[in-house]
Amino acid sequence: MQSAESVAPERRQSSAPLTWFEDGTSRIPFRVYTEPESHQRELERFFYKNHWCYVGLEAEIPNVGDFKRTAIGERSVVMSRAEDGSVQVFENVCAHRGMQFCRERHGNRKDFVCPYHQWSYSLKGDLQGVPFIRGVKQDGKVNGGMPPDFKKEEHGLTKLRVATRGGVVFATFDHAMESFEDFVGEAVLHYFDRMFNGRTLKILGYNRQRIPGNWKLMQENIKDPYHPGLLHTWFVTFGLWRADNKSELKMDRHFRHASMISTRGNAQTANEVSKVSSFKQTMQLHDARFLDIVPEAWWNGPTAVMTTLFPSVILQQQVNSVSTRHIQPRGNGEFDFVWTHFGYDDDTPEMTERRLRQSNLFGPAGFVSADDGEVIELSQKGFEQKPEHRALAELGGRDVGDTDHMVTETLIRGMYAYWRKVMDE
Amino acid sequence: MNEQLETYFAVTQLHARYASVVDAIDWDAWCELFVDDCVYRIQPRENYERGFPLATLSFTSKGMLKDRAYGIRETLFHDPYYQRHVIGAPLILSSTEDRITCESSYAVFRTKLSELSTVFNVGRYIDEIVRTDEGLKFKSRQCVYDSEMIPNSIIYPI
Ligand code: FES
Ligand SMILES: [Fe+2]
Numbered sequence: 001m002q003s004a005e006s007v008a009p010e011r012r013q014s015s016a017p018l019t020w021f022e023d024g025t026s027r028i029p030f031r032v033y034t035e036p037e038s039h040q041r042e043l044e045r046f047f048y049k050n051h052w053c054y055v056g057l058e059a060e061i062p063n064v065g066d067f068k069r070t071a072i073g074e075r076s077v078v079m080s081r082a083e084d085g086s087v088q089v090f091e092n093v094c095a096h097r098g099m100q101f102c103r104e105r106h107g108n109r110k111d112f113v114c115p116y117h118q119w120s121y122s123l124k125g126d127l128q129g130v131p132f133i134r135g136v137k138q139d140g141k142v143n144g145g146m147p148p149d150f151k152k153e154e155h156g157l158t159k160l161r162v163a164t165r166g167g168v169v170f171a172t173f174d175h176a177m178e179s180f181e182d183f184v185g186e187a188v189l190h191y192f193d194r195m196f197n198g199r200t201l202k203i204l205g206y207n208r209q210r211i212p213g214n215w216k217l218m219q220e221n222i223k224d225p226y227h228p229g230l231l232h233t234w235f236v237t238f239g240l241w242r243a244d245n246k247s248e249l250k251m252d253r254h255f256r257h258a259s260m261i262s263t264r265g266n267a268q269t270a271n272e273v274s275k276v277s278s279f280k281q282t283m284q285l286h287d288a289r290f291l292d293i294v295p296e297a298w299w300n301g302p303t304a305v306m307t308t309l310f311p312s313v314i315l316q317q318q319v320n321s322v323s324t325r326h327i328q329p330r331g332n333g334e335f336d337f338v339w340t341h342f343g344y345d346d347d348t349p350e351m352t353e354r355r356l357r358q359s360n361l362f363g364p365a366g367f368v369s370a371d372d373g374e375v376i377e378l379s380q381k382g383f384e385q386k387p388e389h390r391a392l393a394e395l396g397g398r399d400v401g402d403t404d405h406m407v408t409e410t411l412i413r414g415m416y417a418y419w420r421k422v423m424d425e
Numbered sequence: 426m427n428e429q430l431e432t433y434f435a436v437t438q439l440h441a442r443y444a445s446v447v448d449a450i451d452w453d454a455w456c457e458l459f460v461d462d463c464v465y466r467i468q469p470r471e472n473y474e475r476g477f478p479l480a481t482l483s484f485t486s487k488g489m490l491k492d493r494a495y496g497i498r499e500t501l502f503h504d505p506y507y508q509r510h511v512i513g514a515p516l517i518l519s520s521t522e523d524r525i526t527c528e529s530s531y532a533v534f535r536t537k538l539s540e541l542s543t544v545f546n547v548g549r550y551i552d553e554i555v556r557t558d559e560g561l562k563f564k565s566r567q568c569v570y571d572s573e574m575i576p577n578s579i580i581y582p583i
Contacts, residue, residue, distance in 0.1 A: 105471075106475075203477060204477060204478055204479040205469070205471075205472035205475075205477030205478060205479025205480075206469060206471060206472060206477070206479065207469065207479070207481055207575070208469065208573060208574050208575065209574060209575040209576075209577060209578065210574040210575070210576060210577065211577050212577065231502060232500070233499070233500040234496055234500035234501070237499075237500055283495075285488075285492050286486075286487075286488030286489065286491040286492050286495075287484075287485075287486050287488035287489045287491075287492055289485075289486075289489075290489070290492065336574065341479045352478070356478055356479060356480075356483060357483070357485075359479060359480075359483075360482055360483060360484070360489075363481055364481060364575040364577070364578050364579055365467065365481045365482045365575075365578060365579040365580070367493075367496050367500070367501065370501055370503065370578040370579065370580055371501055371502040371503060371578075373577045373578045374502055374503045374504055374577065374578055375502065377504065377577055378504065
C-alpha cells in the first residue's frame with residue numbers, strides 16, 4: 001500500500017501551477033525551468049510563432065544548391081540557396097509520410113529526395129517528382145497511381161518565411177510575422193547592424209556543446225552582467241573585465257532582446273576598482289598573444305557587445321572575437337549550443353589569426369565560457385530538487401529599464417516580464 | 426627493423442606517459458611533454474575535414490599550455506571530474522633521425538563525483554614528435570574529435 005505522504009510530493013511537482021510571487025519578475029519560480037508542459041508552450045509561443053529565429057549565415061551557403069540542416073526550437077529545418085540566389089528555409093519532414101529526409105548537415109544538391117519513396121523536392125521545397133504518380137501499366141491496365149485530383153502544388157514541404165539582414169538568416173513558421181527589423185527594434189538593431197554591416201562574412205568554424213540545463217538559462221547568462229567579473233576570474237585576472245568599464249544595457253520595447261555594451265576602462269589598477277578577492281594583480285600571461293587586441297574601425301568605441309535576440313541566438317563581439325551562438329532546446333532540461341565563429345572578407349591574415357587565437361577564450365572549452373555551461377548545469381540541478389522555490393534577481397532594483405552601468409539584473413527581469421506576457425502568467 | 430621497433434616502443438611510451446599525466450591532473454608534467462615552440466589543438470572533426478581553421482582550443486606555444494594550466498588550476502570554475510584516456514596503437518607514418526609523424530585513436534572517459542563513468546570524447550591524435558636530448562617530445566599534437574557534442578564543457582587537456 002502506498003502512503004499518502006509518499007505520493008504527495010510527486011503530485012505537487014507535476015501539477016501545481018507556476019507561481020509568480022508578485023507583480024514583478026524579480027522572483028523567478030524554479031518551475032519555469034522544470035515543467036515539460038510549460039516548455040511545450042514556450043516552443044509554440046516563442047520558437048514557432050511570432051518570433052524570428054536564427055538559422056544561419058548566408059556565407060554558409062554561398063552557392064546555388066548549397067544547404068545546411070539546422071533547427072528552430074525542436075524542429076529540424078533546412079536552409080538552402082535556390083537557383084535564383086534566394087535563401088530558402090523549409091521543414092525537414094517529408095510531405096508524403098513524414099520522414100526526416102535530410103540527414104547530412106551540409107552539402108550541395110540539385111534537389112532533395114526523400115529516400116523512402118523517392119519524392120523529390122526543389123531547392124525551394126516544392127514537390128517535383130512522385131514515383132508512380134500515374135500508376136503502372138500492366139497487361140493494358142493501369143494499376144495504382146495517385147488519385148486524379150492529387151496536385152503536386154499542394155504537397156510541398158512546409159516553407160518558412162525568411163528574413164536576411166547583413167548576411168544573417170532568420171526564419172519563422174509564422175507567415176503573419178512583423179518584419180525582422182520591427183521584431184528586433186531600433187535600439188538593438190543598431191548593434192546588430194554594427195556587427196553585420198554588409199561585409200561578406202568568412203566562416204571560421206563551429207563548436208557544438210550540449211548543456212544539461214533549461215535553454216532560458218543561456219539567454220539569462222548573457223543578460224547577466226553581475227557574474228562575469230565574479231565567475232570568470234580569468235577576465236579579471238588579465239584585465240579584460242573591470243567594474244569601471246564604461247557600460248550600457250539597452251533593450252527593445254518589449255524587453256525581450258538586449259545589448260550589453262562595454263568599453264574597456266584604463267584608469268587605476270583593476271583591484272582598486274573591482275574589489276574582487278581572487279584578483280591577482282601580478283599575474284601575467286606566459287603568452288600575451290591571447291590578448292593581442294587590435295581595435296577595429298567598425299567597433300565605433302565599444303570593445304565588447306553581447307546581444308541576446310530572444311529566443312534563439314546570441315551575437316558575440318568580445319574584442320576581436322565574433323560569433324553567433326545558436327540555442328536549440330531539447331526538452332525543458334537540456335539544449336544544444338552551436339557556436340559559429342566568423343570573420344570578415346577584408347580581414348588580413350593576421351586579423352584572422354587574431355580572431356582564432358582569441359576564440360580560445362570562448363566556446364565549450366573557453367577560458368571564460370566553459371564555466372558558463374557548468375553553472376547552468378548546476379543551476380538546473382538546484383531547480384529540479386526544489387521546484388517550488390524561486391530565484392532572486394533584485395540587483396539594481398525590482399524594475400526594468402535601460403541602464404548606464406552593469407551592476408544590475410534588470411535585463412533578466414525584463415526578459416521575464418516579456419515571458420509572463422506571452423505565456424499569460 | 427630494430428630501429429623501427431625502438432621508435433615504435435618510444436612512441437607508445439610517450440603516449441602512455443601523456444595519458445598518465447593528464448589523467449593524474451599533473452599539468453606541469455603535461456606542459457613538459459611539449460617542446461617550447463609547439464602546437465596543441467582540440468578540434469572538431471567537422472572543422473578539420475571541411476577545412477575550417479577554428480579549434481575548440483588552439484595553442485601555439487608552451488607558454489599557452491602553461492596559461493591553460495594556470496586557468497584550470499586558478500580561474501576556471503567547473504564541476505570536479507576524473508578523466509581516463511585509452512589510446513590505441515600508434516600508426517607510424519614517417520620516422521627520421523629527428524622527427525616522427527604518427528596517429529592513433531583515443532577515447533576519453535569522464536567520471537563525475539557520485540556519477541557513472543561516461544564516454545567523454547573520442548577521436549584521433551595526429552602527432553608530430555621530435556627527438557630531443559630529453560627523449561621524445563611533442564612538436565605538435567592535434568586531437569581531432571568525432572564526438573559531435575561536447576558534454577557541456579572541456580576543461581582538462583584531451
Ligand atoms: S516518406 Fe518521404 S517519400 Fe515517402
Ligand atoms: Fe559568462
